[in-house]
Amino acid sequence: MRDVDYEKIEKAVTMILEAIGEDPEREGLIDTPSRVAKMYAEVFEGLNKDPKDYFKTVFNENHDEVVLVKDIPFHSMCEHHLVPFFGHAHVAYIPRDGVVAGLSKLARAVETTARRPQLQERITSTVADAMMEMLNPIGVYVVIEAEHMCMTMRGIKKPGAKTVTTVARGIYEHDDVKRAEILSLIKMD
Incomplete structure (x- = not known):
């Protein structure tokens, strides 16, 4: 499986914020792209696992x-x-x-x-x-x-x-x- 590309997620989130009319440099949003990238790595960690492995x-x-x-x-x-x-x-x-x-x-x-x-x-x-x-x-x-x-x-x-x-x-x-x-x-x- 592929590793999570944090940088790509951060760029995408920045683009989404800009697309909805937000300022990604606003104080509350500065670290949001990084936080979202870390969250996605966690909530999608099952992509690198097979549930069958638990029954070996x-x-x-x-x-x-x-x-x-x-x-x-x-x-x-x-x-x-x-x-x-x-x-x-x-x-x-x-x-x-x-x-x-x-x-x-x-x-x-x-x-x-x-x-x-x-x-x-x-x-x-x-x-x-x-x-x-x-x-x-x-x-x-x-x-x-x-x-x-x-x-x-x-x-x-x-x-x-x-x-x-x-x-x-x-x-x-x-x-x-x-x-x-x-x-x-x-x-x-």
Whole structure:
């Protein structure tokens, strides 16, 4: 992957400030291009990572029932408008032959996938597909709920509206009972 070109980002931000009629030399804006470049390096650091890497280390635990990590907070940047969206992910799987991943790896996969210009639908499917490929579970179910600033700040201007995306793989694609079980576990407080 390519390294972040801080200088190019700084020049682009300076040009944007000028294009909207601002003075990039104004006291409050002097360091803004540099701050934005550093922020972009941080919020897009997932471009240089593969969520599958988190599932290379597994454990054998003789566990063959649902594993669910819910309410994983995340933030990302809408690739259409480069404004944030944020929310929670719920990631579940049923291990095959007792093969389990560390619980933090599910959250890390969400975080890495979210830290790039992104679509919510793609985060949902990328996490599920990485788990299917690397863990070979009986099934994976991923639910993401997020608020998109592109719907809050502009366009329709509906703050508080949430988008929910789901991806079912393996047994969850066709087993309504298993799917209902996951959804009830996600709703539990």
